[in-house]
Amino acid sequence: xxxxxxxxxxxxxxxxxxxxxxxxxxxxxxxxxxxxxxxxxxxxxxxxxxxxxxxxxxxxxxxxxxxxxxxxxxxxxxxxxxxxxxxxxxxxxxxxxxxxxxxxxxxxxxxxxxxxxxxxxxxxxxxxxxxxxxxxxxxxxxxxxxxxxxxxxxxxxxxxxxxxxxxxxxxxxxxxxxxxxxxxxxxxxxxxxxxxxxxxxxxxxxxxxxxxxxxxxxxxxxxxxxxxxxxxxxxxxxxxxxxxxxxxxxxxxxxxxxxxxxxxxxxxxxxxxxxxxxxxxxxxxxxxxxxxxxxxxxxxxxxxxxxxxxxxxxxxxxxxxxxxxxxxxxxxxxxxxxxxxxxxxxxxxxxxxxxxxxxxxxxxxxxxxxxxxxxxxxxxxxxxxxxxxxxxxxxxxxxxxxxxxxxxxxxxxxxxxxxxxxxxxxxxxxxxxxxxxxxxxxxxxxxxxxxxxxxxxxxxxxxxxxxxxxxxxxxxxxxxxxxxxxxxx
Numbered sequence: 001x002x003x004x005x006x007x008x009x010x011x012x013x014x015x016x017x018x019x020x021x022x023x024x025x026x027x028x029x030x031x032x033x034x035x036x037x038x039x040x041x042x043x044x045x046x047x048x049x050x051x052x053x054x055x056x057x058x059x060x061x062x063x064x065x066x067x068x069x070x071x072x073x074x075x076x077x078x079x080x081x082x083x084x085x086x087x088x089x090x091x092x093x094x095x096x097x098x099x100x101x102x103x104x105x106x107x108x109x110x111x112x113x114x115x116x117x118x119x120x121x122x123x124x125x126x127x128x129x130x131x132x133x134x135x136x137x138x139x140x141x142x143x144x145x146x147x148x149x150x151x152x153x154x155x156x157x158x159x160x161x162x163x164x165x166x167x168x169x170x171x172x173x174x175x176x177x178x179x180x181x182x183x184x185x186x187x188x189x190x191x192x193x194x195x196x197x198x199x200x201x202x203x204x205x206x207x208x209x210x211x212x213x214x215x216x217x218x219x220x221x222x223x224x225x226x227x228x229x230x231x232x233x234x235x236x237x238x239x240x241x242x243x244x245x246x247x248x249x250x251x252x253x254x255x256x257x258x259x260x261x262x263x264x265x266x267x268x269x270x271x272x273x274x275x276x277x278x279x280x281x282x283x284x285x286x287x288x289x290x291x292x293x294x295x296x297x298x299x300x301x302x303x304x305x306x307x308x309x310x311x312x313x314x315x316x317x318x319x320x321x322x323x324x325x326x327x328x329x330x331x332x333x334x335x336x337x338x339x340x341x342x343x344x345x346x347x348x349x350x351x352x353x354x355x356x357x358x359x360x361x362x363x364x365x366x367x368x369x370x371x372x373x374x375x376x377x378x379x380x381x382x383x384x385x386x387x388x389x390x391x392x393x394x395x396x397x398x399x400x401x402x403x404x405x406x407x408x409x410x411x412x413x414x415x416x417x418x419x420x421x422x423x424x425x426x427x428x429x430x431x432x433x434x435x436x437x438x439x440x441x442x443x444x445x446x447x448x449x450x451x452x453x454x455x456x457x458x459x460x461x462x463x464x465x466x467x468x469x470x471x472x473x474x475x476x477x478x479x480x481x482x483x484x485x486x487x488x489x
Contacts, residue, residue, distance in 0.1 A: 003085030006255035037064035053134035083212035092401035099328035105234030116254025139276035151208035179272035201263035209257025278318030279432035345400035356400035376448030394451035
């Protein structure tokens, strides 16, 4: 399938697959819009496309739940598959398999063009009023309205050698200012530190509504100094078109719906948060100081469409985009290190707190404990693994994307004495159960749950047989399925 090269094209394809409901009734940006989005996630339902938002500039639209799960029971991951340019019927483990090969593509640099759709309208300085955009107040308890939940922030090092595209939340402060989350350990924080070292404000571009593949790669835990713009070109097999910003030398995807340009202050720090996050909680009262982002220009397409994610309990984009990417990155690493793994997956229900790794049973193994420990150690040493606090290692008869099988394996195959605790591990401060010190230090104890069956310790005649429908002879299963209606079902 050909990759989709604009957010607008993605929206049209979603409509063709009945993945969108257009809402023409006026909705309020204050909680109502996000309440609709949350209900769409949790049912699940088609993605809501809001056509009329209270007190917002006419013509501006919002697509909620852009990569939420589909109500299509045959193809629940259709929005993820379309985002990656893969067939809509691609199963979850195969999405991870395909995306795991991203680090191995040959990078293709973006192609600079003179203009693009994002230049159809241009506003500068006092002409800009971000409060007139359909920016949602998302959760009860949030610290403000969040203008970015699924757009990409583009920054680059002062020498221009590293250009980073990432998804990072941005809170609206005023008509021409925003609060940008800059975490020191993340790529944007490392680049910000380089600008601070030379005493210059960091230019940024916030692109709302980009190619679906660009949004997916912005959630991929690539190594330092790897440019997402080049890697997505390698994934597509051709360069993406970019245009120069109006007030800086940054280059942005030409088909972006909205581009907001400016600089991140080195001195002005403003409060940001709290915000309902991917673990499923809003930590009321948790504010932090972040750099003020001054806005100098805004360009946009005619009738632009903003993407909005209402983060919270799974599944939403933190789990479908980020979770798939983390699993894919770890799968790539474990295979390169020679571990006999079959698949990796982050169950959506775990809110990116569990990684399930399945081991190839046909591969000879003598020591399950050592293998599980080695896998956990390798996972936690990766950038992707720093986000995951718990790893479940099990045999490959378990489908890691089937939460029922994962729970069954964890309940019946994990011996409590075989839990492997690993202290002193790096962790994302947003992990739900951390105490204040762990959040501040970014360090905690992580765990590996060894669910590998001790096959080598049982005589062959006493090894267990799974008591399920699939354990019956194939010809009998086919007979039962064929006669299902005749039985009266």
